[in-house]
Amino acid sequence: MTYYEIILGVLLIISSLLITIVVLLQEGKNAGLSGAIAGGAETFFGKNKGRTIEQKLVKVTKFISIFFFVLVLAATLLLTFLKK
Numbered sequence: 001m002t003y004y005e006i007i008l009g010v011l012l013i014i015s016s017l018l019i020t021i022v023v024l025l026q027e028g029k030n031a032g033l034s035g036a037i038a039g040g041a042e043t044f045f046g047k048n049k050g051r052t053i054e055q056k057l058v059k060v061t062k063f064i065s066i067f068f069f070v071l072v073l074a075a076t077l078l079l080t081f082l083k084k
Contacts, residue, residue: 004078004082005079008071008074008075008078008079011071012068012071012072012075015064015067015068015071016068018064019061019064019065019068022057022060022061022064023061025057026054026057026058026061027054
């Protein structure tokens, strides 16, 4: 194995773990019947506070996912063309 294969492998493992952690930190989109009943009891400020944290997690998830996709594409192209 060459040095770039090791670096790409480590980066792929780290990014996949980060995606998993960030997705698990997010709240579920459907809360069911209990969410419909309790949702009306929340105040305006409480809703917005939760949304900003949730929006940040969504942005981080998108960024890490794009990074992961580009990394996989680069690794595939590098390993395909440099092995010949």
